[in-house]
Amino acid sequence: MQESRGVRKSGSSRRSFLKKGMAAGAATVGAGLLAGNSSVFAEDEKSGRLTPGDAAILRFLAAAEILESDLWLQYQELAGVQDDEVALLASQLIPGYPAKATGGNPLYTNAVSQLDTDMAQYIHDNTEDELSHETFINAYLASKGASTVSLDEFRTLPSSTATGANNFGRLTNLTQLSVDTTWWTRYRSRTQNPDFGDTFAPAIPTLAVNKHTAIPRSDGDTSDSNQLQTIANTAGFHFGTIEQGGSSLYPQLAQRVTNVEVLRILLSIGGTEITHFQTWHDKAGNAPDASFFDPINKSNVVFDVQSAARFGTEDFKTNLIMPEPTIFLSKNFPAVSIIRPTETTNAAMGAVNALTADGLFIGQSPAFFAALQDLASDADAARRER
Secondary structure, three states, X not given: OOOOOOOOOOOOHHHHHEXXXXXXXXXXXXXXXXXXXXXXXXXXXXXXXXXXXXXXXXXXXXXXXXXXXXXXXHHHHHHOOOOOHHHHHHHHHXXXXXXXXXXOOHHHXXXXXXXXXXXXXXXXXXXXXXXXXXXXXXXHHHHOOOOEEOOHHHOOXXXXXXXXXXXXXXXXOOOOEOOOOOHHHHOOOOOOOHHHOOOOOOOOHHHHOOOEOOOOOOHHHXXXXXXXXXXXXXXXXXXXXXXXXXXXXXXXHHOOOOOHHHHHHHHHHHHHHHHHHHHHHHHHOXXXXXXXEEOOOOEEEEEOOOOOXXXXXXXXXXXXXXXXXXXEXXXXXXXXXXXXXXXXXXXXXXXXXXXXXXXXXXXOOHHHHHHHHHHHHHHHHOOOOO
């Protein structure tokens, strides 16, 4: 792939967290490979035996998975199954991360379990999946002699101080979210598709107004059961918001890759993201009615899933969790059940913009935003070679 057809060069400082690829003969898949990777930072990306476009796409996806792992670890510490499996894996990937489970936050765990009694197991497994995704993608890049991605220098955001949370620097902020719940109606519509420019009503309108916390910021947030349930409900809908993005991102970028093996990676991991989304889509519909005015974020949130009349209509019905057939490619074709959106134009930058609008990166440095935008623009510039 020539520069004119694929990835552009850049002198950005974000190159400091692209690690030099290892020699192919030294690479082995797994956490051990990443622990042994060069700590010397590359000035420019190395694509090794991958096309520059394929390497750029994989690097962006590795960064996306690292960000997902960071937010899911925060949920896992507080409300996931408290064995050491996830903590041990995370400790092998993240310098200084504790290898032992925290013991969780029983009050928050109980509030989250009101959406489903298996939530702790699902949170645990989703977290493990994301950690495995970032590990595999970086290991695959290294095995091809390509630069890998580390965001460790940006783990600067404060952690929750509530019981069960590790006192550890974070990449993401779960305490000032504006949660977009339009995925709820988008997947129920039989006549609209965001690829055609259509817009959709949110399931929980108040979640998109001002900022909301999805985790207890301190033990003070766990003393009022109604407040704690609104926090847990916010988490329940945030789970779906995050995973529906992954459901679309992988097929969007798969349309741009060249190598069949890279395509196989995107299709295989992307399918797992879809199973995550359907799980959280299902559980969000069980959120108990609750409302609370948060004096810290100065925001009000109202969950009325169980009582509001709109949830009895087709576009909001709570037990419709499989994609309803809708328009695809052309309005001249019959309706079909699909993942949406899958239009590939600006797919990576769209993901960055959506996560930023979510409030997930509030408090991050300008260098962090420049880094993500540069990674995304490189991925979006990739073109399939003929």
